[in-house]
Amino acid sequence: MAEVAVQQEKEAIFSKKRIKLLTDPLNDNNPVTVQVLGICSSLAITVQLKPALLMFAGVLFVVAMGNVVVSALRNLIPNRVRIIAQLVIVAGLVSIVDMLLKAYQYDVSKQLSVFVGLIVTNCIVMGRLEAFAMANKPWPSFLDGVGNSVGYGILLIIVAFVRELFGSGKLLGFTIVPPSFYEHGYVNNGMMMMPPMALVLVGIIIWVQRSRNTKLIEVEE
Amino acid sequence: MEKKLEPSFKEGGKLHKFWPLYDGFATFLFVPGHVTHNGVHVRDSIDLKRTMSVVILALVPCLLFGMYNTGYQHFLALGQTPELGASFLYGLLKVLPIVVVSYAVGLGIEFAFCIIKKHPISEGYLVSGILIPLVLPADIPLWMVALAAAFAVIIGKEIFGGTGMNVLNVALVARAFLFFAYPTYMSGDMWVSMNDRNGYEVIKEGLVDGYSGSTLLGQVADAGFNGTFKNVAGADITSTVFSDAFFGFIPGSIGETSTLACLIGAAILIISGIGSWRIIFSTFLGAYAIGLLFNAVAGSNAYMAMPAHYHLVFGGLAFGAVYMATDPVSAAQTKLGKLIYGFGIGAFAVIIRVVNPAYPEGVMLSILFFNVMAPIIDYFVVQSNINKRVKRFKLASNGVK
Numbered sequence: 352m353a354e355v356a357v358q359q360e361k362e363a364i365f366s367k368k369r370i371k372l373l374t375d376p377l378n379d380n381n382p383v384t385v386q387v388l389g390i391c392s393s394l395a396i397t398v399q400l401k402p403a404l405l406m407f408a409g410v411l412f413v414v415a416m417g418n419v420v421v422s423a424l425r426n427l428i429p430n431r432v433r434i435i436a437q438l439v440i441v442a443g444l445v446s447i448v449d450m451l452l453k454a455y456q457y458d459v460s461k462q463l464s465v466f467v468g469l470i471v472t473n474c475i476v477m478g479r480l481e482a483f484a485m486a487n488k489p490w491p492s493f494l495d496g497v498g499n500s501v502g503y504g505i506l507l508i509i510v511a512f513v514r515e516l517f518g519s520g521k522l523l524g525f526t527i528v529p530p531s532f533y534e535h536g537y538v539n540n541g542m543m544m545m546p547p548m549a550l551v552l553v554g555i556i557i558w559v560q561r562s563r564n565t566k567l568i569e570v571e572e
Numbered sequence: 573m574e575k576k577l578e579p580s581f582k583e584g585g586k587l588h589k590f591w592p593l594y595d596g597f598a599t600f601l602f603v604p605g606h607v608t609h610n611g612v613h614v615r616d617s618i619d620l621k622r623t624m625s626v627v628i629l630a631l632v633p634c635l636l637f638g639m640y641n642t643g644y645q646h647f648l649a650l651g652q653t654p655e656l657g658a659s660f661l662y663g664l665l666k667v668l669p670i671v672v673v674s675y676a677v678g679l680g681i682e683f684a685f686c687i688i689k690k691h692p693i694s695e696g697y698l699v700s701g702i703l704i705p706l707v708l709p710a711d712i713p714l715w716m717v718a719l720a721a722a723f724a725v726i727i728g729k730e731i732f733g734g735t736g737m738n739v740l741n742v743a744l745v746a747r748a749f750l751f752f753a754y755p756t757y758m759s760g761d762m763w764v765s766m767n768d769r770n771g772y773e774v775i776k777e778g779l780v781d782g783y784s785g786s787t788l789l790g791q792v793a794d795a796g797f798n799g800t801f802k803n804v805a806g807a808d809i810t811s812t813v814f815s816d817a818f819f820g821f822i823p824g825s826i827g828e829t830s831t832l833a834c835l836i837g838a839a840i841l842i843i844s845g846i847g848s849w850r851i852i853f854s855t856f857l858g859a860y861a862i863g864l865l866f867n868a869v870a871g872s873n874a875y876m877a878m879p880a881h882y883h884l885v886f887g888g889l890a891f892g893a894v895y896m897a898t899d900p901v902s903a904a905q906t907k908l909g910k911l912i913y914g915f916g917i918g919a920f921a922v923i924i925r926v927v928n929p930a931y932p933e934g935v936m937l938s939i940l941f942f943n944v945m946a947p948i949i950d951y952f953v954v955q956s957n958i959n960k961r962v963k964r965f966k967l968a969s970n971g972v973k
Contacts, residue, residue: 536713542753551727558731 364490372494376502378564383506384557385567388474392466393507394549400523402462403511407504409448411497413470414479417441418496421484428485437480438471445470475503510552518543592686596693620735624698626844630837631702631895637833638826639663642710645764645823649783649804663710666765667826670705673714677721678704685730696735696742696901697725703743703895706827707888707936708750710765712757719753720746740943741899744936751936759932761785763823764804787824788817789887789925793932796874817885827891834890847898850907851914855893858918859883866926875926883922892935893918902943909946909953916949917942 363369382388396402420440421428428436449467452460460467470476479499484492515521517540520528528537542548561567643659643666678697686693704721728745729738751758764785786794788801801813804823809816816822820830827833841847863880870876883889897903897917904913917938924934931937942949 536715538713538716538754538757540753541755542749545752554731 369491369494372491373498373501376495376498377505378502378560379566381502381506381560382475382478382499383503383553384560386478388478389503390550390553392469392473393503393510393553394546396463396466397507397511397514397549398518398544399462399515399521400508400511402459403507405452405456405459406463406466407500407507409445409452409467410470410473410475410503411500412448413441413444414476414500415493415496416444417476418479418484418492419489420444421480422487422489422492425485433485434477434481437477441476441480442471475499506553506556509556510549513552514543514549518548590687592691592693593683596683596686596695621695621698623846624695626840626846627699627895628702630840630847631699631706631827633833633836634706634827634830634891634895635667635702637820637830638706638828639667641820641822641829642666642765642826644821645804646766649764649766649785651805662765666710667705669714670708670710670712670717670826671702673717674704674721675701677718678725681722681725681730685734689734691734694735696729696738700724700742700746704746706891706895707743707747707825709758709762710826711762712750716750716754716757720750723749736901738901740940741896741902744896744940744943747936748940760790763787763790763825785823787887787932788813788822789932792875792878793925793929797876797878798874814882814885817882822886825888825891828888831885831890834894838894841894841898847894848900848903848910850910851898851903851917852893854911854914855889855897855918856884858915858920859889859922860918861915862919862922866922873926878926883925887925887933888935889918889921892921892939896935896939897942902946904946904949904953906950906953909949912949912953913942913946916945 376382380386383390383393392406396406417437417440421437424436424440445468448470449460452463452467479496483495487495512522515523516527520526520532520539528539640656640660640663643662644654646662647654647659675697678701682697683693701721704717704724708717708720724742724746728740728742729735732738747758756762762785766785783804783806784791784802785804791801800808800810803809803816803821817829818831820833822829838847838852842849842852860880860883863878863883866876867878867880893914897914904910917935920938920941921935924931924937928934
């Protein structure tokens with residue numbers, strides 16, 4: 352992994368190393384397709400694009416802010432109780448997201464139901480806090496958090512795009528497949544609405560990514 | 573012709589890229605000329621291609637009867653006398669396009685994979701390509717067949733490494749895909765060919781009163797077992813239902829209706845040594861045993877009261893037992909394992925049929941489930957054998973002391 356503690360005092364805000372923090376999780380170290388974290392939520396909330404987008408926004412906020420807060424407090428948090436301390440911070444942030452969603456996007460919040468609350472236990476969140484924020488300064492931690500949640504978000508969006516388009520013929524709730532298709536016998540694919548198909552789609556994405564990015568292929572021993 | 577064509581496909585030839593394609597066809601049509609060069613080898617004329625050819629031969633009775641029955645049910649539902657020639661012709665015209673699409677799409681994808689991955693073409697799809705149409709209703713839209721064949725070959729087989737590596741039976745993956753993706757086309761009233769090809773408009777004119785396109789199992793699941801059965805025209809067939817179902821004059825997927833045709837196929841497979849009699853036998857046994865058990869405890873669930881022997885001839889149990897469960901790739905490999913595997917398939921199929929009201933037919937799900945379970949069944953069979961031998965060895969060595 353790329354988490355090497357940043358040593359120099361005066362490093363450019365967007366130095367090469369820091370840009371890498373942003374871009375690495377998009378492909379080479381994608382939290383979902385390479386580290387295989389956060390699979391559960393990406394199966395559950397990708398039936399439609401809109402909840403997936405809001406989930407992405409929620410995770411982006413929680414991971415980025417959580418990383419910053421934990422990183423700022425990293426020297427104050429006793430090592431023995433660090434997980435609990437991290438959990439409290441994350442839970443606080445998730446509550447904010449949850450309340451915001453309930454206030455402004457009530458129906459989506461109902462759709463996401465328990466999965467907003469479960470951001471707390473999302474492996475990506477805890478993974479970033481443990482692996483990166485506890486050892487790095489706030490700014491790199493922020494970049495790392497953004498990079499990882501975007502890597503997660505890309506996958507959510509691709510999967511949700513395919514599932515909503517083929518599963519219900521819509522995107523963001525707008526009908527995309529023209530009615531003439533249905534008149535000629537086209538039918539929405541019911542399997543797209545089921546979680547197993549999301550798993551198949553994630554699998555296909557991993558397949559495509561690995562065949563394009565040969566660095567990811569394990570060398571057989 | 574072989575000699576003339578071969579050089580251009582050989583290394584350095586113009587068409588070398590398509591060598592797998594050439595090799596596949598050449599060895600399919602002619603006896604391969606390869607000979608072993610050293611060492612001792614067991615020689616036999618049977619290879620994968622011949623094995624698959626025998627399975628296809630065993631499928632012919634089901635295919636032909638399926639075509640006939642498709643027309644038979646169609647004319648019966650229209651209130652006409654189903655004549656042999658007309659029925660068969662109707663069924664032929666319905667079934668042939670499905671077979672052609674299934675082969676074209678499946679083989680096309682398989683060939684493409686072979687050329688990209690540069691491995692020789694294997695013949696696994698020859699059988700899957702004919703099994704897929706036989707487990708679908710005759711009115712299934714062709715684009716769905718194409719989609720299902722593509723899904724089955726790519727997700728069911730190629731991602732696991734191609735023929736011989738698949739965890740699940742390829743044809744059943746195709747069927748399961750359609751079953752969950754387009755449930756309205758795979759359940760309820762869809763079992764009698766009454767629709768136009770795109771399946772959108774149901775032709776209602778000319779149908780007899782009391783028409784119902786549901787299968788016998790569907791009738792039982794809907795109304796509970798009350799001792800009576802109806803054919804598609806609504807006539808009471810209670811007295812002949814067993815023989816009707818045995819010979820196959822009932823609505824259902826194209827190839828699955830006739831238990832007799834499946835048994836002929838089973839005989840071919842068993843005599844030629846390609847299908848495992850253990851699996852076929854124990855599948856029927858499992859279904860019958862659980863059927864009897866349900867009969868004994870029947871009470872609140874009217875379906876449980878259906879005589880156990882009906883389970884053996886209704887729906888796809890015979891077809892699944894003979895052609896699907898015996899798939900050597902996805903089945904258990906040990907002798908005892910095969911018996912357990914088959915018994916489990918039969919038992920689970922009946923349990924799903926009877927206990928789960930959402931699925932009047934359970935053979936597909938049951939076989940897929942046991943495909944997944946097959947390696948663990950083998951594991952335990954092998955382990956128990958090892959343990960037994962260790963124990964015997966210990967006893968023997970104690971005796972010596």
